[in-house]
Amino acid sequence: xxxxxxxxxxxxxxxxxxxxxxxxxxxxxxxxxxxxxxxxxxxxxxxxxxxxxxxxxxxxxxxxxxxxxxxxxxxxxxxxxxxxxxxxxxxxxxxxxxxxxxxxxxxxxxxxxxxxxxxxxxxxxxxxxxxxxxxxxxxxxxxxxxxxxxxxxxxxxxxxxxxxxxxxxxxxxxxxxxxxxxxxxxxxxxxxxxxxxxxxxxxxxxxxxxxxxxxxxxxxxxxxxxxxxxxxxxxxxxxxxxxxxxxxxxxxxxxxxxxxxxxxxxxxxx
Numbered sequence: 001x002x003x004x005x006x007x008x009x010x011x012x013x014x015x016x017x018x019x020x021x022x023x024x025x026x027x028x029x030x031x032x033x034x035x036x037x038x039x040x041x042x043x044x045x046x047x048x049x050x051x052x053x054x055x056x057x058x059x060x061x062x063x064x065x066x067x068x069x070x071x072x073x074x075x076x077x078x079x080x081x082x083x084x085x086x087x088x089x090x091x092x093x094x095x096x097x098x099x100x101x102x103x104x105x106x107x108x109x110x111x112x113x114x115x116x117x118x119x120x121x122x123x124x125x126x127x128x129x130x131x132x133x134x135x136x137x138x139x140x141x142x143x144x145x146x147x148x149x150x151x152x153x154x155x156x157x158x159x160x161x162x163x164x165x166x167x168x169x170x171x172x173x174x175x176x177x178x179x180x181x182x183x184x185x186x187x188x189x190x191x192x193x194x195x196x197x198x199x200x201x202x203x204x205x206x207x208x209x210x211x212x213x214x215x216x217x218x219x220x221x222x223x224x225x226x227x228x229x230x231x232x233x234x235x236x237x238x239x240x241x242x243x244x245x246x247x248x249x250x251x252x253x254x255x256x257x258x259x260x261x262x263x264x265x266x267x268x269x270x
Contacts, residue, residue: 084258084268088250092269095124096222096248099266100184102174102236107152107181111188119148122188125222125246129191132214132221132244141210142196146242150185175238184226189246203229206241218244219252224262231261 090097100106114123121129129145136143150158159180162173170179177183184190194201195210205211206229215225226245227237245262247255255265 087265087268088254090248090251090269092266096189096246096251097262097266098187098189099262100178100182100187101263102179102182105181106186109186110151111149113149113188116148117145119145119191120188121148121191122246125189128222128246132218132223133193135217135221136210136214139213141213143210143214144194144196144199145191146194146199146201147185147192148190149188150183152180152186155183155186156180175232175236178237184243184245187245190226191244192240192242193244194242201240201242203239203241211241214244215241219249219256222246222249222252224252224255226262228259228261234261234263 098106098109100109111122113120114126116126116129117133133143133145155178159173159177162177163170166172178185192201193210193214194205195208198205198208198210206215218224223244223246225241226243227235227240229239229241232238246252247262247265251265254260255262
């Protein structure tokens with residue numbers, strides 16, 4: 001009975017040693033396989049001959065990088081679309097677009113004028129102004145032309161009076177009454193228009209029905225609100241909801257629709 005128990009123990013020990021040997025051999029084989037795979041992959045990355053699809057050739061990579069760089073540069077330097085590409089085709093040097101402001105003096109300018117009601121305007125815009133006023137009145141609104149063409153001398157008189165009113169402060173006076181030679185009124189293309197029952201020439205005029213209708217339809221007759229609100233830094237003149245300037249229907253329509261001043265509109269053609 002005892003001999004049989006010793007044989008069983010020996011057999012078991014022998015079997016254990018055999019299994020350990022097999023496992024060790026299998027582990028070595030696995031290590032050899034892994035080493036071969038790593039060596040094969042490394043060789044393919046170095047010369048590209050093992051797997052040409054996995055690693056692109058040097059010249060292909062260079063071309064791809066160059067294309068990407070060119071695309072980025074093109075995107076950064078690409079000119080944005082012109083928001084005013086649809087501006088009307090006009091002759092910006094035509095008489096309708098003469099500028100009169102602090103940087104454009106017209107001291108020697110004197111248009112041929114004609115009377116319209118109590119004022120005079122450039123004879124070439126009498127018809128447009130007549131239609132503008134008549135159609136406004138047809139809405140049941142009371143229109144009064146309070147000022148039209150002014151000569152250089154008249155503008156000098158008005159400016160000096162305003163300077164005296166402000167204690168000699170010419171800079172402040174010039175935001176209310178243009179300096180001689182820089183007034184829109186000397187062009188004969190501008191008129192001050194108020195309501196018969198509200199002739200106060202201040203910002204509150206914009207609340208009248210007369211202004212609201214005229215400012216919405218002035219472009220149909222070739223006129224613009226010359227000194228709009230929020231553009232004082234461009235025009236150099238305070239907001240004047242009573243001051244209309246003739247520029248012709250195409251230009252007036254474009255200016256009013258895009259919220260431009262005459263200065264900004266002229267600049268589009270420079």
